[in-house]
Amino acid sequence: MFLDRDGVINIDSHYIFRPEQFEVIDGVFDALRRARTLGYALIVVTNQSGIARGYFSLAEYFTLEAHMRAVFAEEKINFDGIYHCPHHPDGIVAQFAIACRCRKPQPGMILQAACEHDIDLGNSILVGDKDSDILAAGAAGVGQSYLLDPPRFMLKDIILH
Template sequence: MSAGQGVRAAFLDRDGVINVDHGYVYRPEDVTFIDGVFEACRHLQSLGYRLIVVTNQSGIARGYFTEADFHALCDWMRARFQEQGVTLDAIYFCPHHPDKGQGEYRQQCDCRKPAPGMLLQAIREHGIDPARSLMLGDKGADMQAAAGAGVGRRILVRSGQTFSPEDAALADEIWDSVGDAVSRVQDEG
């Protein structure tokens, strides 16, 4: 596929971008959605962006919850988005941690952000043109992963973690939250 022919994607980190980061969220009762997330995702979807979640989930590696718990929460979240007229096209996750992981999850991998593995896998599997895509994240690691995958527009949001000036320098733009997409992402034709 030549450049410019692939579909556009909006890569979204989960905790701090889609939902409030309460720390190792894995149960529906602990999810608080970021204000404006459904409207923003509906807007991005209406412009032809695939909605791809890319999330580090070291709580699995640390033994705080299981992969089955994570998948159950993903199913619940997909249903909440669907109720709002939004389809999450895919959810990619990294269950590893190089230092704090247990058993098979204690490893250095190419999927844990800042490595670009999750994004590169999504690009391959969905025919995405990274140069026409965007990444919404709340950490420098999100911006590094996006840069490593060739994502054309990297946006750091203030609704999650506190980030350093060095992290901010990795982003093309800084927004208050994902909700800003409604006014800041326009149809490119």
């Protein structure tokens, strides 16, 4: 199962990078536990253009990722992989100000994760909150994709029912 981060796992409060900004969406822990019992790997694929835009550093991103892993580990949930794209063609940080194949709607992160974790894309699911997530899933050949529409439709609605 491929999951976008901001808006799917945590509340999207616009370019979060500090651990105190990270707030898990209600029902996510139970949904991911259920996904695990159904046999899904848990893979996060997240655009993080705030790095290219200079809003936060790569080190700050990794600090938040470590915090996220710890929060979920306390709930006995471990991610099989977390993939991020730090790029944006309009960025101000030169090394990340590029067009790439990993930034959704491109399929790069999904394809890399599928290769590294031996995932059958046709039998996989992607859950996102933006059209770019769904387009990336289609480009990668992911079998099913779901576009969340909070507060009416959240991750727990897909997995728990």
